[in-house]
Amino acid sequence: MKAASKSDGEPTPSEPDQETDDDVSVDSLPGIEDAGSDTEPLELDDVFHVLQNERRRNVLRYLDDVDDVIEMRDMAVQIAAWENDTTVQRLHSDQRQRVYIALYQSHLPKLDDLGLIDYNKPRGYVEPRPRLDRVQRYLNPEPSTESAPAETAATSAENERRETFLKTAGGAGLLVAAGWAGLLTPLLSGLSVATVVLAIFVGTVAYAYRSELVPSSAEN
Known part of the structure; x- marks a missing residue:
């Protein structure tokens, strides 16, 4: 006997296709599209807009050492722990949910529109793009050595x-x-x-x- 399906308007998460997570490649994921050339220059206004928000800065911090596809849920949990100055194990559900919703609805779509990440919203996958490095270098600038000679001379004197x-x-x-x-x-x-x-x-x-x-x- 065929199992009863849910009423119209309430599709289950797996209904769009029958592929399992293990069978899904990044190229086949819906929502992963080319948002712009990775060599296309990034406007300073866009860089400022990204960096002015602490939660988006935490997204960049999380993606700093990431080279592959990650699950947005894992990112949200870690960012929530940073924001609440606690560990992942000690997080409350409302703390996780608050960050998850903000990332889902606002921050990750914005980064995707700028071509900094590939964000598969239906499946919750995130992958950094090469353009992300152009913003992260503003977040973690290299120490300036311009004043080093003057400081050395002053110390010697x-x-x-x-x-x-x-x-x-x-x-x-x-x-x-x-x-x-x-x-x-x-x-x-x-x-x-x-x-x-x-x-x-x-x-x-x-x-x-x-x-x-x-x-x-x-x-x-």
């Missing part, structure tokens, strides 16, 4: 000033110690030693002050 100051202070300290011990008595009086130490101190301070002014003048 600072180290040089510090070394000069320490050497001068050490020399002055030795001179004072020698004066107190009487080793310099035949050559210099106590007043002379104090004068020499004071001159060294003033010279060191003047050098440090000038060294601070030079970088500031160059920057302005």
